[in-house]
Amino acid sequence: MDIDALTDLARRRRSIRKFKPDPIPDGDIRKILEVARWSMSGANAQPWEFIVVKDPDTRAAIFDLYRTNRARVEAIEMTRVNELRHAQVGIFKEGGHAFKDAPVIVVLLGDPRTLQATFLIGQILSGERKTFHSNLAIATYLIQLAASALGIGAQWVSIGQTWEGPLKTLLGVPEEYMIPQVIPLGYYDYKPAPPYRRKMDEMLHFDKYDRSKYRSDEEVINFIAGLHKRSAAAYHVGSAARPKAL
Numbered sequence: 001m002d003i004d005a006l007t008d009l010a011r012r013r014r015s016i017r018k019f020k021p022d023p024i025p026d027g028d029i030r031k032i033l034e035v036a037r038w039s040m041s042g043a044n045a046q047p048w049e050f051i052v053v054k055d056p057d058t059r060a061a062i063f064d065l066y067r068t069n070r071a072r073v074e075a076i077e078m079t080r081v082n083e084l085r086h087a088q089v090g091i092f093k094e095g096g097h098a099f100k101d102a103p104v105i106v107v108l109l110g111d112p113r114t115l116q117a118t119f120l121i122g123q124i125l126s127g128e129r130k131t132f133h134s135n136l137a138i139a140t141y142l143i144q145l146a147a148s149a150l151g152i153g154a155q156w157v158s159i160g161q162t163w164e165g166p167l168k169t170l171l172g173v174p175e176e177y178m179i180p181q182v183i184p185l186g187y188y189d190y191k192p193a194p195p196y197r198r199k200m201d202e203m204l205h206f207d208k209y210d211r212s213k214y215r216s217d218e219e220v221i222n223f224i225a226g227l228h229k230r231s232a233a234a235y236h237v238g239s240a241a242r243p244k245a246l
């Protein structure tokens with residue numbers, strides 16, 4: 001693969017939030033997870049395991065947990081000023097889909113015991129489970145890229161602490177493991193718009209930090225407020241009151 005093809009793949013990959021129910025060939029699911037198996041990880045600890053959920057009842061139960069948890073998340077989010085509320089707020093009230101119809105949900109498991117592969121001082125000093133979570137994020141991103149290369153859509157659904165326990169119980173996951181995120185997969189049911197990215201010049205420094213690029217607290221807050229407006233359409237796919245992409 002040349003660099004242009006890689007850049008193109010990185011640009012084309014989108015978070016998909018409305019899926020067709022059509023099944024994905026098992027061979028494609030294996031190919032996607034094979035890419036993730038080759039992820040890099042701190043000390044090569046490879047903390048990941050995958051549960052491929054295709055059973056309709058189990059998928060529905062996962063979605064139900066997500067939806068129930070979302071109500072709690074949104075109740076807290078509504079205490080923020082309007083401009084800073086996460087753009088995903090209100091998706092279900094407005095008929096959004098998220099991953100309701102995705103034919104496959106890959107549940108990513110992480111085994112925190114593998115963190116012991118890294119330096120002891122790293123485990124003690126560098127913040128709780130930093131390497132562990134980085135490892136799992138990289139594997140998740142590779143799943144997303146691999147799916148995109150096959151024309152399959154993927155979502156990244158973060159698992160809140162409030163529903164990780166019930167999810168583990170549902171899937172019979174041993175106590176030691178964590179579930180940082182699940183990755184619904186399926187064919188796109190719409191054409192996602194290209195999302196906003198900051199310009200290269202704003203984030204690129206040579207040799208040392210370029211103070212002219214420093215953003216004040218106010219600028220960061222304004223950036224976030226603008227970001228939420230720009231990304232609302234991407235979250236509210238299929239909802240009756242779908243905001244227009246900016």
Ligand SMILES: Cc1cc2nc3c(=O)[nH]c(=O)nc-3n(C[C@H](O)[C@H](O)[C@H](O)COP(=O)(O)O)c2cc1C
Nearest residue numbers: 013014015016017137155156157158159195231234
């Ligand atoms: C760490 C992380 C957590 C995320 N959590 C969620 C999530 O819980 N729900 C969701 O719909 N998207 C989630 N996303 C996807 C982002 O919203 C998405 O990547 C971003 O808006 C840019 O859009 P794009 O993926 O289409 O380029 C997450 C992405 C990352 C990297």
